[in-house]
Amino acid sequence: MTSKKTYWIALFAILFINCSKPIYSEEKVNPERPNIIYILADDMGVYDLGCYGQQKIKTPNIDKMAAEGMLFTQHYAGSTVCAPSRGTLMTGYHTGHGYVKGNFAMPSEGNLPLPDKTITVAEKLKEAGYKTGIIGKWGLGGPSDEGHPNKQGFDYSFCYLDQRLAHEYYPDHLWWNYEKVMLDREYSHDLFAEESLDFIRKNKANPFFLYLPFTIPHGKYQVPDDEPYSNESWTEKQKNYAAMTTRMDKDIGRIFSLLDSLNLDENTIVFFASDNGGVKEISSFFGSQGPFRGYKTDCYEGGIRSPLIVRWPGKIEAGSKSDHVSAFWDFLPTACDLVGCKAPTEIDGISFLPALLNQDQEQHKLLYWEYFNYNYSWKPGSTNPRNYLLSEAIRVGDWKGVRKNLYKNPDADIELYNLKNDIGEENDVADQYPEIVKELTDLMLSEHNDSEYFKVNQH
Structure with missing residues (x-):
């Protein structure tokens, strides 16, 4: 390693302290995996x-x-x-x-x-x-x-x-x-x-x-x-x-x-x-x-x-x-x-x-993402961590749904894109496919679980 002397001194000291329980082992388990x-x-x-x-x-x-x-x-x-x-x-x-x-x-x-x-x-x-x-x-x-x-x-x-x-x-x-x-x-x-x-x-x-x-x-x-x-x-x-x-x-x-x-x-x-x-x-x-x-x-x-x-x-x-x-x-x-x-x-x-391995592959029924704000205002002991949902997205087949600005508008409509012919997500076609919009909206609701520090629509 081409690092400085102080770094090596510290690392060797740690290794010496922990020498009774080696970090590494030379024991061979199964070489074929x-x-x-x-x-x-x-x-x-x-x-x-x-x-x-x-x-x-x-x-x-x-x-x-x-x-x-x-x-x-x-x-x-x-x-x-x-x-x-x-x-x-x-x-x-x-x-x-x-x-x-x-x-x-x-x-x-x-x-x-x-x-x-x-x-x-x-x-x-x-x-x-x-x-x-x-x-x-x-x-x-x-x-x-x-x-x-x-x-x-x-x-x-x-x-x-x-x-x-x-x-x-x-x-x-x-x-x-x-x-x-x-x-x-x-x-x-x-x-x-x-x-x-x-x-x-x-x-x-x-x-x-x-x-x-x-x-x-x-x-x-x-x-x-x-x-x-x-x-x-x-x-x-x-x-x-x-x-x-x-x-x-x-x-x-x-x-x-x-x-x-x-x-x-x-x-x-x-x-x-x-x-x-x-x-x-x-x-x-x-x-x-x-x-x-x-x-x-x-x-x-x-x-x-x-x-x-x-x-x-x-x-x-x-x-x-x-x-x-x-x-x-x-x-x-x-x-x-x-x-x-x-x-x-x-x-x-x-x-x-x-x-x-170029074999038959199971496909996802959906992919889902969430983006929460960063917790700048959180303090120890606070009952409200202020981590609110800003945007979310879902993909089902070639359909991609995006909702954004959710803190200001928790009921924001989905933007809908067909990635097969619009990879740049330039043409929102939500008005043309209300049944797809409903399906993706329902799936978004079903895919989110609140956790202790991340809850939807908290203010």
Whole structure:
């Protein structure tokens, strides 16, 4: 790892303290089940990648991943903002049924924690004998609550626990399991990249699950240098955004090189996605949203579409594409299918392993999203957390319904779009199809469950 001395001193001290219970084990469980790596970018639009059509930002390693694997053309994030999107990925529930429905900052360090009773994908894989690790940004619990990743199925964690602090790429601290590690101007992404390689090396004899929620390319747009874009006539933010994305791409290439050198390549399935759509000020310049309407915080396609690339040599056809309609909450049952364990029956997700293997694939009856406001006004002890529903969306077949401005108008009408011939959601046809409007309205009502901190129409 190319980090500074203070960082290493702190980490070795923690390892010494915990040496009676090693984080890693060399015990071999079942080498025939695939290792699973899930890489998640932050606030990156679908079309920021060359394999999806990006012209300005260089992503050669991710493009190679697509050329050697499968590229999905209709994949969705779990939400249009960070925490609820990641919650759906971990739990298999869409936001209507999930506990974390919006970004929610706690008074101390940490975000609204996943309840202890939550069944996460990490827990399922750990039960199946996998070594589990998260390196990057968590956002679903704090240092001392039930949502801490080590209490949600991860054997090992090295991350930002609080997504608010993850906006800073030169933080004063990160969390190594339960230990606070003080830093001195280290670039957090580089630490995560090195640590991910180390996790793979140390677990090469075990089946492992590595969740890599990188913070790149979320703002602040900080990067050690803006190569290879220094000479472009762009703003500094635009140069840094592109340089951050290319930096992440380089590190993904290092992961693939390591897998190959350890003879793990053919027995490792790697996923790549983004947690929500891009931010308007950046995405409008790079064309990050492609033909889609909207950006982060919108329930239009531009706010909830995600790239999805999956590579598994010898199993997934190289250079293939899938138009299967899928979403983040499908990852948990897919992972369970991969390792041969049973997913919870009541979740919203459907395994898309058949699609990966070019087999007959079950389709979703519907997909549903909610967007709640951020809890800026919440105070400890308050009986009203003020997390009100702002917008929601539903997709049934090619029909897409969107309701917005719900805080001002809880009974707002649905906008209706046919994505088959209007991918840009430009032509609201609600007046022409009242029966479809009624069907989607009824489904929206049925798909939402209030949770303790997220209730519909509270004022």
